[in-house]
Every structure is written in structure tokens, then in C-alpha cells.
Amino acid sequence: MSTAELAVTGVQKRFGGVTVLDGVEFSCPADGLSGMIGPNGAGKSTLFAIITGFQAGDEGRIRFAGRDVTGLSAVERVHLGLGRTFQVPREFGSLSVRENLMAAAPGQSGENLLAAFLHPGRVRAEEAAIRERADAWLAFLNLAQVADTPAGRLSGGQRKLLELGRVLMLEPKMILLDEPFAGVNPVLIGEIAGRIRELSARGIGFLIVEHNLAALAALVNHMFVIDRGRLLAEGAPAAVLADPAVREAYMGGAA
Amino acid sequence: MGSAYLINLAFNGVILGLIVALAALSITLVFGIARFPNAATGDVATVGAFAGLAVTATGGGTAAILGFGVLTAAGLSLLFYLILFRGLADKPPVASLIASIGLAFFVRAVLTFFVGHNQQVYPLPIVRAVPFGPLRVQPTDLQVIAVAVLALAAVFALLHLTAIGRRMRAVADNPDLARASGIAATRVLVVMWLCAGALAGVSGTLLGIKTVVSPEMGWDLLMPAFAATILGTIGNPVGAVLGGLLIGLAQELSTPIVGFTYKIGVGFLVLLLMLLVRPQGLFAGNALVR
Numbered sequence: 001m002s003t004a005e006l007a008v009t010g011v012q013k014r015f016g017g018v019t020v021l022d023g024v025e026f027s028c029p030a031d032g033l034s035g036m037i038g039p040n041g042a043g044k045s046t047l048f049a050i051i052t053g054f055q056a057g058d059e060g061r062i063r064f065a066g067r068d069v070t071g072l073s074a075v076e077r078v079h080l081g082l083g084r085t086f087q088v089p090r091e092f093g094s095l096s097v098r099e100n101l102m103a104a105a106p107g108q109s110g111e112n113l114l115a116a117f118l119h120p121g122r123v124r125a126e127e128a129a130i131r132e133r134a135d136a137w138l139a140f141l142n143l144a145q146v147a148d149t150p151a152g153r154l155s156g157g158q159r160k161l162l163e164l165g166r167v168l169m170l171e172p173k174m175i176l177l178d179e180p181f182a183g184v185n186p187v188l189i190g191e192i193a194g195r196i197r198e199l200s201a202r203g204i205g206f207l208i209v210e211h212n213l214a215a216l217a218a219l220v221n222h223m224f225v226i227d228r229g230r231l232l233a234e235g236a237p238a239a240v241l242a243d244p245a246v247r248e249a250y251m252g253g254a255a
Numbered sequence: 256m257g258s259a260y261l262i263n264l265a266f267n268g269v270i271l272g273l274i275v276a277l278a279a280l281s282i283t284l285v286f287g288i289a290r291f292p293n294a295a296t297g298d299v300a301t302v303g304a305f306a307g308l309a310v311t312a313t314g315g316g317t318a319a320i321l322g323f324g325v326l327t328a329a330g331l332s333l334l335f336y337l338i339l340f341r342g343l344a345d346k347p348p349v350a351s352l353i354a355s356i357g358l359a360f361f362v363r364a365v366l367t368f369f370v371g372h373n374q375q376v377y378p379l380p381i382v383r384a385v386p387f388g389p390l391r392v393q394p395t396d397l398q399v400i401a402v403a404v405l406a407l408a409a410v411f412a413l414l415h416l417t418a419i420g421r422r423m424r425a426v427a428d429n430p431d432l433a434r435a436s437g438i439a440a441t442r443v444l445v446v447m448w449l450c451a452g453a454l455a456g457v458s459g460t461l462l463g464i465k466t467v468v469s470p471e472m473g474w475d476l477l478m479p480a481f482a483a484t485i486l487g488t489i490g491n492p493v494g495a496v497l498g499g500l501l502i503g504l505a506q507e508l509s510t511p512i513v514g515f516t517y518k519i520g521v522g523f524l525v526l527l528l529m530l531l532v533r534p535q536g537l538f539a540g541n542a543l544v545r
Binding site: 075102104 | 418421422424425428429431432433434435436437438440441
């Protein structure tokens with residue numbers, strides 16, 4: 001296995017007496033296009049939260065890009081190149097769309113008040129570069145015309161794109177998307193999928209949790225199935241969706 | 256008498272309103288980002304005012320009073336974050352609120368132990384008031400207004416024109432999303448507490464220049480500042496400033512009706528009516544920092 005991967009081993013998580021994750025193990029290439037499915041309550045969201053450092057697992061390790069990141073904070077994992085979006089799109093509603101992206105740009109010396117006083121020229125040049133990068137991603141995501149709009153006024157679909165833009169500012173190696181197609185109309189699903197494919201071609205990896213199985217199967221090369229806190233199956237999308245055990249989990253297995 | 260009296264009251268109201276606005280902005284910044292109402296704001300202002308008094312002993316003038324007062328208050332504010340509020344950040348907000356009330360009493364008690372209860376004044380030269388038509392203006396009043404406006408402008412410039420300000424607004428808006436955006440909360444909090452302390456320091460020293468310096472001045476300032484914060488929608492910086500001006504004007508302009516002793520109560524009457532009619536404050540819905 002290459003070191004450029006996301007690897008999860010033996011992750012367990014209990015809430016009170018309920019075991020949500022029961023020793024999940026899987027690994028996927030950090031530059032691949034992978035999907036993750038499973039019935040409601042299978043533990044996908046908790047697994048996402050543990051991988052990205054928003055929650056701590058009870059047991060198990062997370063490795064990313066050749067490092068054990070289990071003990072790192074969410075912010076540290078982001079800076080290693082592991083980005084995420086949220087199931088219900090979130091935005092800094094009172095900031096403009098452009099500011100939403102600019103706030104996420106790493107390594108800003110303008111963050112350091114002392115630097116801002118000592119090297120105003122450098123800080124200003126950096127600001128200009130960050131702004132340029134933000135505008136480039138906004139153009140890529142078709143959001144350029146709303147750059148100065150407060151993010152709280154965007155439509156649901158635009159919010160999904162904005163979340164992607166915010167993560168892209170972080171120069172991620174890999175992005176975990178939590179239901180990017182939920183509540184999005186079919187035209188926009190096509191557009192979002194198109195952007196994901198293009199980013200994947202540029203070398204950014206994706207792991208996508210999604211309930212829209214058809215749209216997901218058409219997008220990803222590899223699929224993981226989580227059921228009752230364990231990895232149930234993995235493989236090519238068509239093979240996974242045809243697997244009787246997977247069908248059983250979706251039809252009859254939801255506890 | 257008559258309109259001239261009212262004009263002078265209104266002018267005074269604007270000055271006191273700006274001083275309240277500075278403290279209110281401090282409270283609203285802390286509330287927006289650290290998410291609790293900081294009851295120690297007033298006493299940090301008091302310490303700033305006394306630090307200013309200390310430099311006058313070495314012959315310092317207005318600039319020295321302000322400079323030393325603001326630096327001391329900012330440093331104290333950061334110290335309180337590092338030794339107290341940082342550790343309480345994961346607890347419910349009420350823990351930080353109670354701690355800040357305790358801290359307020361503690362600071363005042365320590366201060367009183369060393370300086371006593373007496374009111375003191377900055378030994379600044381007394382300058383004759385200049386008449387502008389019916390308005391009688393003390394040159395120090397103009398200094399107070401200029402410093403207050405500059406300090407408020409500096410904070411808004413920080414919030415809206417700098418990278419750290421953008422990140423402060425981002426954390427205030429959605430802390431979880433800020434984490435997912437790789438924004439380290441500690442750095443934002445350090446700047447925010449320095450900023451909040453500096454604002455309290457400006458507020459305290461200006462109040463000292465305008466009136467007197469006493470260990471109770473900050474606690475007395477805290478109440479109208481809280482009222483202004485809530486009036487302008489808690490967490491909204493522009494609202495805090497406008498709320499401060501409203502409270503200051505209401506208090507001064509009511510003096511002919513309720514008398515000097517009870518004008519402090521007018522701020523609370525305004526607040527009470529506000530809470531009954533529009534509890535979310537005047538500026539809910541277009542908050543810059545929520």
C-alpha cells in the first residue's frame with residue numbers, strides 16, 4: 001500500500017450503551033474517488049467526525065498521508081490536507097461569499113498583528129494573492145457573480161458549492177464530502193459531480209458519503225458499505241450495489 | 256436655559272454614550288466569540304483608569320494616561336483569558352459568567368485594598384470651556400470624543416479590513432465551521448481578549464478624564480454597558496456602539512425630569528421597555544457578529 005492514503009483501523013465508538021462504530025477498518029487512496037454508503041444509523045457521520053478530528057474515537061487509529069493523525073486536532077488535520085464539508089451546508093452567513101473563502105486560506109501573516117505593523121507591504125501582497133485565489137475558485141464554482149453577497153443569502157445549491165470552495169482554499173490533498181447531493185436538484189447534482197470529477201483529475205482525492213446511490217455510483221471508482229458500525233463490503237460500485245448482503249442491509253437490516 | 260441646557264445635556268450624553276459604547280463593544284466582542292457576558296469588563300476598565308493615575312505620579316499627561324491605561328487593561332484581559340476563561344471554554348457559558356462575576360469582585364476588592372474608596376482625579380491642567388453658540392465645550396471633551404471615535408474606528412477596521420478580523424468574524428459566526436476551515440481558535444481568542452481589554456481600558460481612562468477615578472467606576476459603567484449591548488443586539492458591534500450612544504443620551508436628557516441621582520435608572524428603563532417590546536435588540540437580523 002502506498003503511504004498516500006487514508007487508512008482507518010479498528011475504530012470503535014460507543015455513546016452510552018450504544019455501539020455506533022464497532023471496529024471499522026478500511027483504506028482508500030488519498031487521490032482516489034471513493035464513495036461510502038450505508039443505511040441510516042450505520043455510523044457514517046460518526047466515522048466522518050472521527051476521521052476529521054471533530055470527535056474522538058474510543059479505540060482505533062487514523063492514518064493520513066503517511067502519518068498517524070489519531071491524536072491531532074481537527075485544525076491540525078485540516079492543515080495536513082484533510083478537508084471536509086458538512087451534511088447540512090454551513091457557511092459564515094454574515095461574511096460575504098468571497099470572505100468565506102478568504103477566511104479559510106492558510107498561512108496568513110495578516111493574522112499576526114505584529115507582522116501587520118512590521119511588514120504592511122508583505123501582508124497587503126498576501127491579502128491580494130489570497131483574494132485572487134478566492135476569486136479563481138469562485139469562478140471555477142460558478143459563484144463569481146455572488147462574491148460580494150452575504151453567504152447567508154445564498155440558495156441551498158449555492159451553499160453546497162460555497163462549502164466546496166471554502167475547503168479548496170485550504171489546498172487539501174483529500175476532501176471528505178458529507179452528502180453533497182442531498183436536497184439538490186438533478187441539474188445541480190450534475191454540475192457538482194462535474195466539479196468533483198475535474199478536481200479529482202487535478203489530483204485531489206475524495207471520500208463521499210451519499211444516499212443518492214445512482215448519482216454516487218456514476219461518480220466514484222470505489223465504494224465502501226458501512227453497516228452497524230462495521231465495513232460490510234467494498235469494491236467497484238456496480239459489484240457492491242449487486243451484492244446480496246448490501247441489498248439485505250438496505251432492505252431488511254436497518255435496525 | 257431651555258434649549259441651550261438641552262443642547263449641553265445632549266453633548267454630554269454623546270460623550271458618556273461613547274464611553275459606554277467602548278465598554279459595550281468590549282462586551283459584545285467577548286460575547287460574540289467567547290460566548291458569555293463578561294461581568295469583569297467594568298473592573299478591567301477600572302484597573303486601566305488607575306494605571307493611568309499611576310503614570311500621572313511620574314508627570315504623565317493625557318497621552319501617557321491613555322497609553323499606560325490601555326496597555327495595562329489589555330494585558331490584564333489577556334491574563335484573565337489565559338489563567339481563567341481558557342480553562343472554562345469547554346464548560347457551559349454560565350460557568351464563565353459566574354467566574355467573571357467572581358473575578359469582578361476580586362479585582363475590585365484588591366484595588367480597594369491598595370487605593371481605598373476615595374474618588375480621585377487625574378491632575379490635568381484645568382482649561383476654560385469654549386462657547387460654541389449655546390454649547391459650552393471643554394477642550395478635554397473634544398479629546399475624549401476624538402479618542403473614543405478613533406478607538407471604535409480602529410476596532411471596526413481590525414474586524415473588517417484585516418485577515419485576523421475576518422477570522423474573528425468567522426469564529427463568531429460558526430465555531431465548528433471555523434475549525435473545519437483550519438482556523439486556530441487560540442490565536443483568534445488572544446487577539447479578541449487583547450482587543451476587548453484595550454477597549455475597556457480606553458473606556459475606563461476616558462471616564463476618568465471626564466469624571467473621577469474610583470474603584471466603583473467600572474462596576475457603575477458595566478450596567479449601562481450591558482444595557483447598551485442588549486439594546487443593540489448582543490454580539491452585534493455596530494449595535495453595541497449605537498446602543499451606547501442611545502443609553503448615554505437617554506440618561507443625560509432625562510436629568511431635568513428625574514434628577515441627577517436617578518438618571519442611571521433611565522438606562523434600565525430603556526432596557527426594560529426594549530426587552531418587553533423587542534427582546535432580540537434593535538439590530539437583530541443584520542448582525543455582523545452573531
